[in-house]
Amino acid sequence: MHSSPKPLGEFDLIERFFKTPAASQASNSAINLGIGDDCALINPPSGEEIAITSDMLVEGRHFLKGADPEQLGRKALAVNLSDLAAMGAKPLGFNLSIALPSMNEQWLEAFSKGLFSIANQFACPLIGGDTTAGPLTISIATLGSTPPGKAIRRSGSKVDDxxxxxxxxxxxxxxxxxxxxxxxxxxxxxxxxxxxxxxxxxxxxxxxxxxxxxxxxxxxxxxxxxxxxxxxxxxxxxxxxxxxxxxxxxxxxxxxxxxxxxxxxxxxxxxxxxxxxxxxxxxxxxxxxxxxxxxxxxxxxxxxxxxxxxxxxxxxxxxxxxxxxxxxxxxxxxxxxxx
Amino acid sequence: MHSSPKPLGEFDLIERFFKTPAASQASNSAINLGIGDDCALINPPSGEEIAITSDMLVEGRHFLKGADPEQLGRKALAVNLSDLAAMGAKPLGFNLSIALPSMNEQWLEAFSKGLFSIANQFACPLIGGDTTAGPLTISIATLGSTPPGKAIRRSGSKVDDxxxxxxxxxxxxxxxxxxxxxxxxxxxxxxxxxxxxxxxxxxxxxxxxxxxxxxxxxxxxxxxxxxxxxxxxxxxxxxxxxxxxxxxxxxxxxxxxxxxxxxxxxxxxxxxxxxxxxxxxxxxxxxxxxxxxxxxxxxxxxxxxxxxxxxxxxxxxxxxxxxxxxxxxxxxxxxxxxx
CATH class of the missing domain: 3.90.650.10 (PurM-like C-terminal domain)
Known part of the structure; x- marks a missing residue:
């Protein structure tokens, strides 16, 4: 069975723009299996709790049409990591789901450059996700971990703090x-x-x-x-x-x-x-x-x-x-x- | 500071349609902290690997405009759980990010009914997510777990299998x-x-x-x-x-x-x-x-x-x-x- 003659299908797209270099995955020893299977597999630090957060960014709502794609890639992941920061959680990895109105390779290259610059800076590799055609929408779910009971919740403020x-x-x-x-x-x-x-x-x-x-x-x-x-x-x-x-x-x-x-x-x-x-x-x-x-x-x-x-x-x-x-x-x- | 007089804001929306009943969360003892903080916290079964998968469903692409919202809610989570099934992973919980073109309460009620029917059936509670205005887009990330090394990967087929x-x-x-x-x-x-x-x-x-x-x-x-x-x-x-x-x-x-x-x-x-x-x-x-x-x-x-x-x-x-x-x-x- 030969690959079909489509210009750039979903799998090529992932392979070309979103596959984390093996070296970068290796930088986070928690990743047992990255992109390319039904799920990614993560081995959290022994006994730690898993923190998970999601954000969805919609064109025209969270960013302007024509926004710089590299900045957008950085920001999309940064706002997710910010939620981990607020819990005192250490990043483990993230899933990216993205709807794209068209296959603009230049846009994708810049977006993925921005995304990976933050991913590398915070040792938080891309481990999976989904790509589809649709109005430009970026949905990221990020995992982190904390020692049990050590996450900083919103519910702990005391009088005189x-x-x-x-x-x-x-x-x-x-x-x-x-x-x-x-x-x-x-x-x-x-x-x-x-x-x-x-x-x-x-x-x-x-x-x-x-x-x-x-x-x-x-x-x-x-x-x-x-x-x-x-x-x-x-x-x-x-x-x-x-x-x-x-x-x-x-x-x-x-x-x-x-x-x-x-x-x-x-x-x-x-x-x-x-x-x-x-x-x-x-x-x-x-x-x-x-x-x-x-x-x-x-x-x-x-x-x-x-x-x-x-x-x-x-x-x-x-x-x-x-x-x-x-x-x-x-x-x-x-x-x-x-x- | 009083709550603002908006018709239905993001937080009300979550509170009203997407807050998992405490009883349902309790059905999955892995959930330490659900909706309402910067992240959800999960305590995976001791020593197990975490499996994560994401899917994004876009109106007009994955489902028709006017699709039955209850069926859509069921399907949106079911396709995610299907990825966990393919890894041999047991569901832990999921994050829902959803962009909605308008606040249609009837639609949301039906959608959330369908979503929770699958969530309850498979003991996979909603633990967090994001809501925004935008073209109808449903993005779900689901977590599961497997004993270490027991996940069924795509790479294990042998000649004569x-x-x-x-x-x-x-x-x-x-x-x-x-x-x-x-x-x-x-x-x-x-x-x-x-x-x-x-x-x-x-x-x-x-x-x-x-x-x-x-x-x-x-x-x-x-x-x-x-x-x-x-x-x-x-x-x-x-x-x-x-x-x-x-x-x-x-x-x-x-x-x-x-x-x-x-x-x-x-x-x-x-x-x-x-x-x-x-x-x-x-x-x-x-x-x-x-x-x-x-x-x-x-x-x-x-x-x-x-x-x-x-x-x-x-x-x-x-x-x-x-x-x-x-x-x-x-x-x-x-x-x-x-x-």
Whole structure:
């Protein structure tokens, strides 16, 4: 039986663009069997728990038509790894399912280059997946592992814990605003921050170091205050957040105070970690930040729940809690089903 | 911070339609943490290997616009479980990523009903995923486990092994032909076979029983002869297949011999298992079929490779090997990038 004379079928496509070099698979000794069978087989570190996360990116929704394919490849995997980071899990490997409107070899080459650059950087090989024709959609499922009971869940925040964030907040949102011409940003300012939107860095190493330290964590994808609510809901606590403590880049600091606060507090796509930890870990956390060359900033604290549903209380520069109406303008958190 | 007044956001959607009842999660003791955190956490059976598989279903490509959502929910998970079955893996849980063109609550209710009916039947709970707006696309990643070294790979076929298939072949393709009006099928015949296309049964139990018996296996999704080639390529062997031995339903048997052969040999979407096993397992395999009330049919044998690239040699009813030209008409195997 001879191979059919199709221009480039599903199997050729995988073989050509998505087959991880054996050397790269070998870099992760957990992979027993990669692409090419009904399933991939993974041998998790002895006794460890498996963490799994999935993200789906749709053209026109999560990225613009015509988006740079190499950046897209990087980002598609990076946002998945960011979820592992938020659990304190170590990457094992990922599955890629992709729907492509056409067989654009140049696009595929660039996409796979970006994808593998992140895969190699974080020793997280491609182990399987699916390809099909369809509207451009990228769906990635990533596996990681943690020692039993050591994953950082959202439900562990305790009253008096401090609330922390890594890096700076709001630059991805500011980039988006500039690209949408909502804000007029000088080109050299844009160049300083646009990687924050296009090439987020999963904070894997930070997550691993926070395993025994943080009481809860998540990655900031939809906006800090909205995301923080998930921790509050699952931990059944409130939080006080000092707006002026939110870490901002020099570029964002040039904007109006209102823009700074809104973008830092509610802008999505930063993929930094937000976590809570007991007060006595304060110094240790600052040292982790130094060791990783990644600013870690304490932005508030966990308090007793005041009402039925957990709340973020936003404090302005004079330490005054914003009213519901005032707070409302900060709550324009990104929701994929919102208008 | 109060929940925003959106009609139905991503989190409500998950909460309402996709949150596995705690009881159902408890049915699988491997799940340490389900939906609602950055990752799900799974505790695989001690020392076992993890199997992972992904499938992406796109409207207009894998199912018709307006397809019954309950059947779609069933099928979306069933085809994934079928890959686990082909490895001899036991289901652990799955992640669902879904892009929806709109919030159609009736559709979601039916889809989730179908999905959970399969999830419950095979003790494979929904543990996480992603929802977004976009062209209707369903992407599922499923995890399973096998004792170390016991997964049935595609690469294990040996010369003189017998080639087997489960169930009957070609009914899903016949259903499609009837729905497309390519073939005029009496309504009561269609009713007898259409579940084969809409509600394929993953052969999980068969896969588990074949663990120590089969030398190679896969599930037939793209067409028997085309899929068998994957085993041949990975095992570096040829196969002889007797066309007249292909198991066919009574409904398919009413069609012309040519249609019977083409649909049974090349029709996709059957999701039966094709496997190879040493001759001395012949009787054991027949007994497994009896125990499972699932016909298992020996359709040929593995032989030495005759050329560089492994081939299926198709034998007609007088045991004559079809020429390349004759064989070509059987090779219209389904490829998602073919016209």
């Amino acid at each position: 401090e609330v922390w964030v890594s890096g700076t907040m709001g630059d991805a949102r500011l980039t988006l605003a500039a690209l949408r011409h909502e804000i007029d940003l000088p080109i050299n300012d844009l160049q300083k921050i646009e990687h924050r939107m296009h090439q987020p860095t999963p904070r894997i190493e930070l997550g691993l170091r926070l395993r025994e330290i943080a009481s809860a964590a998540l990655d900031v994808s939809d906006g800090l205050l909205g995301d923080l609510q998930h921790i509050l809901r699952q931990s059944q606590v409130d939080a006080e957040i000092f707006l002026e403590r939110l870490p901002k880049s020099d570029v964002l600091k040039k904007q109006s105070i209102q823009t700074q606060n809104q973008f830092a507090a509610c802008g999505g796509d930063d993929y930094e970690l937000c976590f809570t930890a007991p007060k006595n870990q304060h110094q240790t956390i600052l040292e982790i930040g130094k060791a990783l060359n990644l600013p870690l900033t304490c932005i508030g604290r966990i308090i007793h729940k005041k009402n039925d549903s957990p709340q973020v209380h936003i404090l302005n520069s004079d330490g005054k809690i914003l009213s519901d109406t005032e707070a409302a303008q900060f709550l324009k958190s990104f929701d994929h089903f919102a208008a | 017998e080639v087997w298939v489960s169930g009957t072949m070609g009914d899903a393709r016949l259903t499609l032909a009837a729905l497309r009006h390519e073939i005029d099928l009496p309504i009561n015949d269609l009713q007898k076979i259409e579940h084969r296309m809409h509600q394929p049964t993953p052969r999980i139990e068969l896969g588990l029983r074949l663990r120590e018996i089969a030398s190679a296996a896969l599930d037939v999704s793209d067409g028997l002869l085309g899929d068998l080639q994957h085993i041949l390529r990975q095992s570096q062997v040829d196969a002889e297949i007797f066309l007249e031995r292909l198991p066919k339903s009574d409904v398919l048997k009413k069609q012309s011999i040519q249609t019977q052969n083409q649909f049974a040999a090349c029709g996709g979407d059957d999701y039966e298992l094709c496997f190879t096993a040493p001759k001395n397992q012949h009787q054991t395999i027949l007994e497994i079929g009896k125990a499972l009330n699932l016909p298992l049919t020996c359709i040929g044998r593995i032989i030495h490779k005759k050329n560089d690239s492994p081939q299926v040699h198709i034998l007609n009813s007088d045991g004559k090997i079809l020429s390349d030209t004759e064989a070509a008409q059987f090779l219209k195997s389904f490829d998602h990038f073919a016209a």
